[in-house]
Amino acid sequence: MAISISQSLIANLYDMSESFMPFIWVAVALLVLIIMQRWIHAHLHGLSLLITGRPQWAVALYAIILFPGVLLHEVSHWLMATVLGVRTGSMSLIPRLKPDGSVQLGYVEYYKGKTLGPIRESLIGGAPLIAGTAVILLIGFRVFGVTNLAAAVQTGSIDNLTLALTDIFATNDILVWLYLLFAISNAMLPSPSDRRAWPAFLLIMVVLTAVLFLIGLDDEIMAGLAGPAATVFGYLGTGLSMAIGINILFMLLIAALEAVISRIRGVNVVYSNSKPPEGSKNMVV
DSSP, X not given: OHHXXXXXXXXXXXXXXXXXXXXXXXXXXHHXXXXXXXXXXXHHHHHHHHHHSSHHHHHHHHHHHTHHHHHHHHHHHXXXXXXXXXXXXXXXXXXXXXXXXXXXXXXXXXXXXXXSHHHHHHHHHHHHHHHHHHHHHHIIIIIXXXXXXXXXXXXXXXXXXXXXXXXXXXXXXXHHHHHHXXXXXTTOSOOTTTXXXXXXXXXXHHHHHHHXXXXXXXXXXXXXXXXXXXXXXXXXXXXXXXXXXXXXXXXXXXXXXXXHHHHHHTEEXXXXXXXXXXXXXXXXX
């Protein structure tokens, strides 16, 4: 009897872990992307400063590199606000250096009246992440054919993996597509102001779940939502994982270019959280 109960418990725990895996996958991928994005934005700005030698020109070059992603980010805000019936104001894609030293690459104004509410504000704030992930998946599946790569990895065959990678590297205009993936990946994460309403939104979801639990409807509704939610988060996790892979490639490239140009110019870029090398010329970012 005890063995039967333990086997049943293990089976239930296994089923729960499988159900929650897409959500855990997305949470971990988002955390990794946030860390990567901070490094990339800082060092891309530093590399731009090394290339131009002037702070204002560095901001301009840095913004130009990320422009496709910034454009998608701001247009996503505007479209979501429009669809939700929220009145919008001006939109800017011109970068500006803020007093705290950070760079604002763009913005969209929308009116935060009493009727806006945390749900609509959260959807507007999260729109760039949704749109960015969708575009990454579209490029990944339609341009690079990552399904073939995934199938090759599952087979465990080196020959199949080599063939799949060869097909990817033979993609027409591969450098253009990789650049677009990089720009989108590093401009799609919601900013702190975009996430402002998320705590209130999560609180509403917790309260709603508690109410459903108290009236005994939680099992029926959760059972109906579990499948679609897992599918959506599975695609989101795939898109975020692709962004991580692209970022690793470009982080290596940025680090190499920064090291080479620093050596050629005899100048080091010093980031605000690092200690400058002694006896060297420094540029501060």
